Amino acid sequence: xxxxxxxxxxxxxxxxxxxxxxxxxxxxxxxxxxxxxxxxxxxxxxxxxxxxxxxxxxxxxxxxxxxxxxxxxxxxxxxxxxxxxxxxxxxxxxxxxxxxxxxxxxxxxxxxxxxxxxxxxxxxxxxxxxxxxxxxxxxxxxxxxxxxxxxxxxxxxxxxxxxxxxxxxxxxxxxxxxxxxxxxxxxxxxxxxxxxxxxxxxxxxxxxxxxxxxxxxxxxxxxxxxxxxxxxxxxxxxxxxxxxxxxxxxxxxxxxxxxxxxxxxxxxxxxxxxxxxxxxxxxxxxxxxxxxxxxxxxxxxxxxxxxxxxxxxxxxxxxxxxxxxxxxxxxxxxxxxxxxxxxxxxxxxxxxxxxxxxxxxxxxxxxxxxxxxxxxxxxxxxxxxxxxxxxxxxxxxxxxxxxxxxxxxxxxxxxxxxxxxxxxxxxxxxxxxxxxxxxxxxxxxxxxxxxxxxxxxxxxxxxxxxxxxxxxxxxxxxxxxxxxxxxxxxxxxxxxxxxxxxxxxxxxxxxxxxxxxxxxxxxxxxxxxxxxxxxxxxxxxxxxxxxxxxxxxxxxxxxxx
Numbered sequence: 001x002x003x004x005x006x007x008x009x010x011x012x013x014x015x016x017x018x019x020x021x022x023x024x025x026x027x028x029x030x031x032x033x034x035x036x037x038x039x040x041x042x043x044x045x046x047x048x049x050x051x052x053x054x055x056x057x058x059x060x061x062x063x064x065x066x067x068x069x070x071x072x073x074x075x076x077x078x079x080x081x082x083x084x085x086x087x088x089x090x091x092x093x094x095x096x097x098x099x100x101x102x103x104x105x106x107x108x109x110x111x112x113x114x115x116x117x118x119x120x121x122x123x124x125x126x127x128x129x130x131x132x133x134x135x136x137x138x139x140x141x142x143x144x145x146x147x148x149x150x151x152x153x154x155x156x157x158x159x160x161x162x163x164x165x166x167x168x169x170x171x172x173x174x175x176x177x178x179x180x181x182x183x184x185x186x187x188x189x190x191x192x193x194x195x196x197x198x199x200x201x202x203x204x205x206x207x208x209x210x211x212x213x214x215x216x217x218x219x220x221x222x223x224x225x226x227x228x229x230x231x232x233x234x235x236x237x238x239x240x241x242x243x244x245x246x247x248x249x250x251x252x253x254x255x256x257x258x259x260x261x262x263x264x265x266x267x268x269x270x271x272x273x274x275x276x277x278x279x280x281x282x283x284x285x286x287x288x289x290x291x292x293x294x295x296x297x298x299x300x301x302x303x304x305x306x307x308x309x310x311x312x313x314x315x316x317x318x319x320x321x322x323x324x325x326x327x328x329x330x331x332x333x334x335x336x337x338x339x340x341x342x343x344x345x346x347x348x349x350x351x352x353x354x355x356x357x358x359x360x361x362x363x364x365x366x367x368x369x370x371x372x373x374x375x376x377x378x379x380x381x382x383x384x385x386x387x388x389x390x391x392x393x394x395x396x397x398x399x400x401x402x403x404x405x406x407x408x409x410x411x412x413x414x415x416x417x418x419x420x421x422x423x424x425x426x427x428x429x430x431x432x433x434x435x436x437x438x439x440x441x442x443x444x445x446x447x448x449x450x451x452x453x454x455x456x457x458x459x460x461x462x463x464x465x466x467x468x469x470x471x472x473x474x475x476x477x478x479x480x481x482x483x484x485x486x487x488x489x490x491x492x493x494x495x496x497x498x499x500x501x502x503x504x505x506x507x508x509x510x511x512x513x514x515x516x517x518x519x520x521x522x523x524x525x526x527x528x529x530x531x532x533x534x535x536x537x538x539x540x541x542x543x544x545x546x547x548x549x550x551x552x553x554x555x556x557x558x559x560x561x
Contacts, residue, residue, distance in 0.1 A: 008149045008400035012200045015145070015152055019091075019202065022100045027088040035211035040530055041093045042208050042228055049089055050082075057082040062129055062232045062290040069128030072116060076109035076128030080181050083130040083231060087184050090230035094211070095202045096221040098135040098185050099142050105130070105183035112179060125297045127179035132226070132234035134219050135185040136192070136268045138169045146268050147190035147199035150397025156268050157397050170265035171235065171281065174301045186221025186234065191391045192270045192279075193383070194405040195245050195464070195474040197221060204471065207249055209497075210531040213468040216246030222284050223250040227532075233290050237267070239279035240379070241463065241480025244536055247284045247492040249468040251532035253551065254284040255291050256483060256490045258542045262298060265307035271390050276382035276429055277484050278309075288552035291491070292320065295544060311542070319545040322553045329550065330450040331357055332367035334461035339373060340476045340516050342465045343523040345503040349467075349495040349533040353460050356557040365449050367459050370438045375485040376478050378435060381428045386419045388412070404472060432485070439486050443540065458550045459538040465519050467498055467533040473522045476515060483536070489543045491551040494534045495558065500525035 006014075029049070038045060047055050057065070057079055068074040084102040091097040112128050122128075138144050143165065145151045155163040175182065190199040197205035197220025205220045207213040208228045215224035219236025223246025226234055236243045238256045247254025259278045269279060283294045296315040304310040322329070333354050336342070342350070354364055388410035395402055402411055420428075447455040462479045483490045503525055511517035537554065539547035 008200065008398040011152055011398060012149045012400070015149070015201050019097060019100070022102070023088040023091065024102070027085050029089070029092050032092055035206065039211055040209055041211065046086070046089055046093070046228055050086060053078070054082040054085060058086045058229045058232075060232070061287045062285060063293055065232055066125065066127060066129050066293070069112075070116070070122035074128075076112040076181060077106060079128055080105050080109040080130055080183060084183055086228065087132070087225060087230035090208065090225050090228040094206045094208050094215065094224040094228065096187050096205050096215070096224040096230075098145060098147070098187050098202065098221065100184045101139070101142050102183055104141065105181050109181050112181070122179060124177060124179035125293070125300070126175065129180050130183055130232060131175055131180040132222060132231035133172070133182060133185050134222055134234070134236045135188050136237055137172055137185065137235070138167045138266060138268065139172050139182060139185070140168050141165050142185065144185075144268050145201065146192070147188050147201060148394045148397070149200055149400045150394055157394055167266065169267045170263045170303065170306050171298070174263065174298055174303060177301060178297050184225075184231075186219070186225055188219070188221060189217045189403065189405065190394070191402070191406050191410065192218040192237070192239070192242065193391070193410065194218065194403070195241065195477060196405050196469055196471065198403045198405060200400045200403075207468050207531070209251060210468065210528070212527050213470060213531055214249065214474065216249035216468065218242040219284065220246045222246060223252065226250065226252055226284055226286065229286070233283055233285040233294055235281055235283055237264075237279045237281050238484065239277065240477050240484055243282045243284060244463050244480050244490060244492045248463040248494070248534035248536070249532060251494040251534070252284050252286055252492065253288050253291055253494070254492045255282040255295065255544065255548065256280060257282050257544050258487050258489050260309050260311045261313065261542060261544055262295070263303035263307035263310050265309070271383070271386065274382060274385055276425070276432055277379055288548055288555060292548050295548070313542065316545050319543070320549050322549050327452050327454070328362050329457045330363045330365060330452060330454070332365050332446065332456040332459035334367040334459060337372045337478055337482070339478055339513065340465045340519050341509065341512070342462045343467070343520060344506055345467045345496070345498045345528065345531075345533045346462050346465060348503060349535050350460060350462060352495055352558070353493070353535055353554060357554065360557055363450060365446060365456060367461070369442050370435065372478055372482045375435050375439070375482055378428060378432050379481055379485050382432070385425055387417045389419060405474065436486055457539070458547065461536055461538060463492060463534060463536045466523065467528055467531045470522055470527065475519050480536070483538055487541050489539045489541065489547045490536045491547050492534050492536050493551050493554060494532060494560065496533050498525070498528040498531045498533060500529040503528070
């Protein structure tokens with residue numbers, strides 16, 4: 001039953017109006033072209049609304065921005081205003097923001113400029129760097145709705161807690177201490193449990209490179225915003241691919257660290273207390289060196305002293321570079337997981353990476369691990385311990401309906417089983433531990449195939465079977481979610497864009513299942529033309545430095561930054 005006299009429709013409309021009205025009038029577009037009129041709103045299209053200085057600032061990478069703000073070449077205020085402007089444009093074109101607090105951000109930037117002028121040194125390694133955050137982070141004086149209408153005006157759906165707009169997530173405090181400027185929070189699908197970003201407040205968040213398609217999810221607002229360069233770097237979360245999916249869909253690098261590497265303490269979440277497969281927090285950005293800067297900076301704050309789940313592992317510089325004088329690297333390649341066939345552009349993307357690696361003299365091994373289906377079944381059970389009760393309770397606060405993308409899994413009519421008891425949860429945890437052990441030993445066994453005596457360094461794999469999902473078309477999560485099952489480190493690598501003249505429909509396709517046929521049937525070269533296509537590079541547990549280094553190396557082989 002709704003807890004407010006107003007209807008959920010009225011509450012959602014009022015919230016959307018407040019988001020849109022928070023954009024300064026001088027930054028509002030007179031008209032926004034329909035998706036079919038202007039498919040791609042990146043690049044020259046969005047630049048037409050910006051000054052030359054704003055374009056230079058917003059298209060600079062984070063290390064350059066920090067270098068300039070730390071030396072006084074650019075003021076933090078000018079940088080912040082430029083990104084606030086471009087973020088405002090991004091939202092109007094894609095629906096990617098839940099919260100803006102531009103005036104507070106500009107005030108923070110002025111304080112940093114004053115500090116630099118007085119002390120002749122930056123306040124930290126992220127001095128004056130705007131950072132966007134997924135709407136799971138709690139920030140003082142800013143609401144956290146996580147896409148739920150029933151959370152508006154509350155602290156995670158509860159009133160009178162004393163935490164409303166006061167409590168801050170641990171990483172928020174650390175980013176501020178490092179000199180970052182926080183200025184907006186980005187859209188998410190309510191529940192966080194889908195690869196499309198949709199809710200009853202902002203509607204649907206579109207892919208700025210190809211507005212026929214989804215920006216991904218659940219960190220979809222981050223993907224769309226950074227894809228339009230409305231942010232130089234942002235943070236999302238990942239329990240089944242929610243960093244990597246929007247990163248890949250928007251041509252970005254996104255790091256899914258292993259559990260316990262970066263601080264999640266104090267963030268809003270779904271199914272909080274489900275500890276079999278934990279959500280993790282990680283950065284998305286247009287370059288690898290940006291991810292390295294953010295991770296290294298955060299670890300310098302010793303987050304293990306404030307988050308009991310973070311391992312005491314400082315940044316390991318010795319693992320952050322690739323030394324080919326010792327030996328060539330060996331890569332596994334997963335072309336098909338046995339369940340769903342990648343669509344033609346994704347196949348080409350994997351092949352492009354493999355060919356570049358072979359040309360550079362690296363060895364490629366076909367990856368043939370334990371059944372991914374078994375691992376994914378374990379994950380699915382962990383996501384339904386309470387049979388959807390936690391998620392449904394959030395909808396009951398306002399009476400709003402679930403988006404169709406979610407109702408099929410968590411709607412009451414689809415999940416009427418009683419919550420699982422302790423014996424069932426324990427049994428699933430045992431199965432998970434045994435599966436991880438089996439996968440670990442398979443990886444170890446590849447030392448017999450590499451010719452170096454060492455196991456495979458990194459695995460090249462799709463993130464999804466499609467370059468990006470069509471609305472209501474995210475039918476399979478296996479390629480991204482298996483990494484959450486194993487708790488490995490993974491980073492996305494943008495490779496190419498769809499070319500309708502090259503990525504034609506596979507006339508010889510033979511489906512292995514009905515699902516496989518449905519996924520392949522959604523591919524249309526005309527609809528997908530121009531969309532980003534990427535892969536993921538998967539390393540072993542807690543190998544963040546190595547995975548980032550290898551991803552940067554492969555990006556260089558492909559001629560990317």
